[in-house]
Amino acid sequence: MLKIGVLISGRGSNLQSLIAACAASGFPAQIACVISNKAEARGLDHARAANIPALVISHRDYADRPAFEAALDAALAQHQVQLVCLAGFMRILTAWFTERWRDRLINIHPSLLPAFPGLDTHQKAIDYGSKLTGCTVHFVRAEMDHGPIILQAAVPVFPEDTEETLSARVLKAEHKAYPTALRLIADNRVNVFEERTFISDVPASDEALFSPPKL
Numbered sequence: 001m002l003k004i005g006v007l008i009s010g011r012g013s014n015l016q017s018l019i020a021a022c023a024a025s026g027f028p029a030q031i032a033c034v035i036s037n038k039a040e041a042r043g044l045d046h047a048r049a050a051n052i053p054a055l056v057i058s059h060r061d062y063a064d065r066p067a068f069e070a071a072l073d074a075a076l077a078q079h080q081v082q083l084v085c086l087a088g089f090m091r092i093l094t095a096w097f098t099e100r101w102r103d104r105l106i107n108i109h110p111s112l113l114p115a116f117p118g119l120d121t122h123q124k125a126i127d128y129g130s131k132l133t134g135c136t137v138h139f140v141r142a143e144m145d146h147g148p149i150i151l152q153a154a155v156p157v158f159p160e161d162t163e164e165t166l167s168a169r170v171l172k173a174e175h176k177a178y179p180t181a182l183r184l185i186a187d188n189r190v191n192v193f194e195e196r197t198f199i200s201d202v203p204a205s206d207e208a209l210f211s212p213p214k215l
């Protein structure tokens, strides 16, 4: 059983998808703790409802980023966390933390990286005229929304999409993508080599995804 720690700042719908996945029998990971930097994060309630230790470590209680990250690190160690999953965690992590947890720290981002890093990804995809967007699960490096890609899921962008309709479609994909990526890691199937990941035993499908649909 891989022990994971989930870092959140808000709603926690991805946390919920991880809680549900870990609750299924035979899933190779368990959530050792959930940490939020915000006391009001709704995701904390999901953790408490599932009897998972839910901690608040507010960045406001620390003099600087290193002190805040040292507190995060200590809490993760205390709960014997082996892999950290960022799930809507809205603090930038320093190179000290990302190196300390190198290849043991993952994030989900709501675009097909390297397209649209940062915030407002759905509006950016709409404004750009992208016909496909999606989500990316990746190992975290010091550079924001950057690092070896573990898995991506693509969804179509429809002409009538708004930020709301598109984010809902992507979020649905996120809720499948994050548990899938976690399972791959927990099953020891993900290797990082020269900043790319290699996943073992993947059935090959070379079918293209069309948006708009193929005629």
Ligand code: GRF
Residues within 6 Å of the ligand: 010, 011, 012, 013, 014, 015, 043, 087, 088, 089, 108, 109, 110, 135, 171, 174
């Ligand atoms: C998700 O869209 C995730 O991709 C991004 O932040 C959002 C968090 O949503 N990193 P939730 O808190 O998991 O509902």
